[in-house]
Amino acid sequence: MIDKLKLISSFKPKGDQPQAIDKLIKGFKNNLKNQVLLGVTGSGKTYTIAKIIEKTQLPTLIISHNKTLAAQLYQEMKEFFPHSPVSYFVSYYDYYQPEAYLPASDTYIAKEVNINPLIDQLRLKATSNIFSYEKSIVIASVSCIYNIGAPEVYQEKTLILKAGDKLTIFEVLGKLADLYYKKAITDFLPGSFRVRGNRLDVFLAYTATTLVRLFFGSRGVEKIEIKELGDKKTKKVDIFSIFAAKHYLLDTNNLNPIFKDIRKELKSQIKYFEAKNQLIEAQRIEKKVNFDLQMIKETGYVNGIENYSRYFDGRKPGQAPYSLLDYFHYQYKKDFLTVIDESHVTIPQIRGMYYGDQARKKNLIDFGFRLPSALDNRPLRFEEFLERTKKTIYVSATPADWEIKKSKNRVIQQVIRPTGLIDPKITVLPEDNLIEDLIKQIKKRKQKKQRTLVITLTKRMAEDLASFLSDPQKTKDNFKVAYLHAD
DSSP states (O other): OOOOOOOOOSOOOOTTHHHHHHHHHHHHHTTOOEEEEEEOTTSOHHHHHHHHHHHHTOOEEEEOSSHHHHHHHHHHHHHHOTTSOEEEEOOOEEEEEOOEEETTTTEEEOOEEEEOHHHHHHHHHHHHHHHHOSSOEEEEOGGGGSOOOOHHHHHHHOEEEETTOOOOHHHHHHHHHHTTOEEOSSSOOTTEEEEETTEEEEEOTTOSSEEEEEEEETTEEEEEEEEETTOOOEEEESEEEEOOSSSSOOOGGGOHHHHHHHHHHHHHHHHHHHHTTOHHHHHHHHHHHHHHHHHHHHHSOOTTGGGGHHHHHTOOTTOOOOOHHHHHHHHHTTOOEEEEETHHHHHHHHHHHHHHHHHHHHHHHHTTSSOGGGGGSSOOOHHHHHHTOSEEEEEESSOOHHHHHHTTTOEEEEOSOTTOOOOOOOOOOOSTTHHHHHHHHHHHHHHTTOOOOOOOSSHHHHHHHHHHHTOHHHHSSOOOOOOOOOO
């Protein structure tokens, strides 16, 4: 069990970093829930946040507005905290076409997705780390505000095995199946298991290299070993927890009351359509829901099952879905830190997710493709997100008015870089005599044997300006000019 988040780095706080770190720490000690870190590009904001994490020893959720920046932050935090659980949680779709209906052309678009298995594995690792360690760091995209199922169910379904457990190999296989582990037919991949005589091998769904070996005898589980792929050595343990191979877990043994509630809503919706003489929509929703329920009963799954998540979660109409933030709350209570990276972009994105989702689903409901309860399969509303974040740092070079107001003007500036370099002086000139002034500036740089970079608005402008500056008759000088653009 890792009980301390230890930062390992050859860097030392420099420039504006020491005062920024001290002020942020002081703010938390004074029970300030919201603070803004205004840091220019290259000022070492990530390192400052890493120092805050080390000094506060708080489990931390860092939210970025896109996968690329989240991946960059993940890599940097992994390097800063090599011996601590650092996880990556973003959308696992390489391709995502949401279910939609276009009334103007009477076009129904079925949901179509392509899931990246590696990212799925990293997502599972994030939640398993939250339940396995007293402190962990998760770098996430805004995917963290979407439903992944109740943390209570996730913990309840966790398979805890001990050497000496009086379980048969078949009983353990049944429990693994409930956690969505599959029997390896050919390739032995993460999220699968295989039987070798009296030995059961389980390839953990949330790692790329870790196997759990269970040895069975007449008295049950006799021995548990951990093996890493490529390593001949094994490690013997007395107890081991196996987490589910999926986040959203169904209790297939208790479907009847859930189906009863869904059919009750279906009956109400059919009655609603018939009263409005929308017979096609009434027939459509009846056929759709009956098919979905039959598939769930037979296989435990149907494409679009998440649209019934309110019933499977046991949530009330309008109640917030269970997101990654609920996992932090469940495990760490209110004692964790949330960092909003590039907050001037990320906050509007979080705020807008709910409205975009609702607008798309409204058409599906109005035209009989989904029940109204599908609206509860949604991202968090902005106010629900704020309710779940108690200690927050908004990080940005250009924080918006909302963040500044939310922090009650608690803005800590980090302007001087660790290198000591500051931004160059910028002079804004009128548009009049623009080209003449440009030529004058280029001549000054030429006399000092320096180069000049001119940035234009369009490709065409770059080509035309390069042609103009290359003409000695127009510039009264001999400039070496070239243009560069994407094509």
